[in-house]
Each structure stands twice: as structure tokens, then as C-alpha cells.
Amino acid sequence: MARGSLPGAAAQAELAERLVDAALRVLAEHGSPELTVRRVAEEAGSSTMGVYSRFGGRPGLLEALYQRTFSVLTDALALIPATTDPLHDLSELSCAYRRFALDVPHRYVFMFSRPLPDFEPADGLHAEVLQAAFAPLIDAVHRAGAQGLAATRAAYCLWCVMHGLVGLELTAVLRAPLTSWGVSGEDGTAAERMYRAGVQAMLAGLELGCG
Template sequence: MTRGSLAGAAAQAELAERLVDAALRVLAQHGSAELTVRRVAEEAGSSTMGVYSRFGGRPGLLEALYQRTFTELTDALAVVPVTADALHDLGELSCAYRRFALDGPHRYGFMFSRPLPDFEPADGLHAEVLQAAFAPLIDAVHRAGAQGLGATRAAYCLWCVMHGLVGLELTDVLRAPLTSWGVTGEDCAAAERMYRAGVQAMIAGLELHQAVA
């Protein structure tokens, strides 16, 4: 490969990175509905032709953004320390997942709620990014005593509870029950306590026990 072709490839890679960064900012600030080629190109200081030349159009850009959002989730869960107490680790992983969702509601919705009816990730991509992101959760469930495929199933059940509770919190559905159950709206930690309680109840229901080395 010549020096010129290397420079061209580097420029294309830099443009792709800049466009995905811009798409992530548009998503965070304005939501999925604003993820148009023109809006993202303007945010990136590029032209619409840059989007088409690098990604082939909006679907390719959205797929790259989809991969980036799951990379960020993967990173958020991967930094949770692994300890000798797998059940503790499960609790910490679940809280890291909640923080990730609350830190970027539009990002979270784009990942899991399919807000754009004209966008569907390529075959196999959804399973691939989920497997990478939730590897620490599956590992912790395995260390807590689940074996083989049972670990994956248990982790999936736990994620369903995490996802459901976070979804209710993001849509403010929890606000009315909290008030009716005697929890004041000023108690900012109430939703987190309920989330932790729900996760712990699910862990107990799965009958996971700390594996003895």
C-alpha cells in the first residue's frame, strides 16, 4: 500500500469516527428522530456526501452508531471490579447498567426500544453486541453457581428485570407508585433502592449461591 493510499485510508477512518461521534451527540441532545444525514453531517462539520461516501447512507451510519452505543455499554460493565463475591458483583453490574441507562436515556432507547421503524441492525449484529456487553454478567452468574447454558439463561432473566425496572424509571412510571407507597418525590434515592431490591429479589429467585473455589 502506497503512502498516499495509507493517508487516504486514515482520512476515511477519521471521518467515520467523527461522523459517529457527531451522531452520538445528536442522539444524546435531540433524540433518535433527529438522526438525519444532514443533521449529523452538520454536527460533524462535514457534508452529506461524506456520510454517503463512508457509510453508503443513513442505514450504514445508524448501524455504526448502534455498534458504538453497545461498545459504550460493554465498557461501562467491563470496568466493574471482579471480586471473590460473585453475588456482590452481580449487584454492582446491575447498578452500572442502570447508571448507563440514566446517563443517556436517548442512547438507551435507541439501543433497546427500536425508535426508528426504518432501521434494523444487520442479521446477527444484535446478538453479537449483546453477548459482548453482557459477558461480565454471564461470568458473574457462572461464578455464583450456575452452570453451562443455565448461566446464560439466568443472566438473561436477571437482565429482563434490570431492563424492566430501568424502563419504568426512565418513563417516570415509578413516580406514582413511589408516592402512593409513602415515598416522597424528594427522595432521590428511592428509585435506586427499589431497583436494587428488585434485582436482589431476582437473584434470590434464581437460587444462585456463591460458588466455592
């Protein structure tokens, strides 16, 4: 690459980063329906032409945002240290996942619920970002004794429980049953206890133990 092209390339990379950052803010504050080219460009202090020049249009921008949201999840789960007790690690990872979802619900919905019918990640991207994000979960399942395909299945089943309980909590569907079943707690305390209980029950059901 010619020396004279470096400043321009750096400026283009900075613009792309700024646009994705802006899209992440729009998503967190206003939800998926507001992810328009104009809204994101305004948030980034750019023009709509900047979105088209860097991403080819809204689909490219959304795909870059999709990758970024999973990078945030990857970083959040990677912060949980691996210990000599993999069952403890699985419990902590599951709680970190719940915190991630509850901190910015719009982001979580964008990642897992397909709220935009005109956006579908490129082939293979969904599997790629999931594999990267859940590597600590799969590693802990391995360390808990599952091997090969059994470990993948165990991690998948555990994630299904995590995702299901978080989804119910986000839509407030869980509140009425908790009250009628006599599970008390301030704000999300009862939901958190039910979440932990669900994770532990799945670990036991997978015969990984539930210390």
C-alpha cells in the same frame, strides 16, 4: 496497500469516526428523530456526501452508531472489577447498567426500544453486541454457581428485571406507585432502592443467593 494511499485511508477513517461521534452527540442531545444525514453531517463539520461515501447512507451510519452505543455499554460494565464475591459483582454490574441508562436516556432508548421504524440492525449484530456487553454479567453468574444453559438463562432473567425497572423509571411510570406505596426518597433515591431490591429478589429467585 500502496504507500501513497495511507494518508487518504487515514483521512477516511478519521471522517468515519468523526461522523459516528457526531451522531452520538445528536442522539444524546436531541434523540433518535434528529438522526438525519444532514443533521449529523453538520454536527461533524462535514457534508452529506461524507456520510454517503463512508457509510453508504443513513442505514449504514445508524448501524455504526448502534455498534458504538453498545461499545460504550461494554466499557461501562467492564469497569466493574471482578471480586471473590460474585453476588456483590452482580449487584454492582446491575447498578452500572442503571447509571448508563439514566445518564443518557435517548441513547438507551435507541439501543433497546427501536424508536426508528426504518432501522433494523443487520442479522446477528444484536446478539453479537449484547453478548460482548453482558460478558461480565454472564461471568459473574457462572462464578455464582450456575453452569451451562442455566447460567445463560439466569443472566437473561436478571437482565430482564434490570431492563424492566430501568424502563419504568425512564418513563416516570414508577413514580406514582412509589409514592402511593409509601416509598420515600429524594429524586431517584427511592427508585434506586426499588431497583436494588428487584435485582436482589431475582438473584434469590434464581437460587444464586442474595447476600
